[in-house]
Amino acid sequence: MFANLPELQPQVAAILFVIAVLAGHRYRKVWKAEGPRWQAWLFGLTAAACLLLVAFLPLRG
Numbered sequence: 773m774f775a776n777l778p779e780l781q782p783q784v785a786a787i788l789f790v791i792a793v794l795a796g797h798r799y800r801k802v803w804k805a806e807g808p809r810w811q812a813w814l815f816g817l818t819a820a821a822c823l824l825l826v827a828f829l830p831l832r833g
Contacts, residue, residue: 792822
């Protein structure tokens with residue numbers, strides 16, 4: 773059932789995690805400053821997508 777899932781290399785997973793942390797930080801700054809809503813959505817969705825990929829795709833190793 774799960775044999776056909778793509779696998780993440782550890783380096784790619786680390787890069788995705790760093791992107792998620794940076795996007796989450798920018799999301800929080802935009803949210804607290806009550807900045808443009810499109811920026812909050814952009815950074816929030818980027819962080820969420822990266823974290824979901826890291827969480828649910830198996831690591832190759």
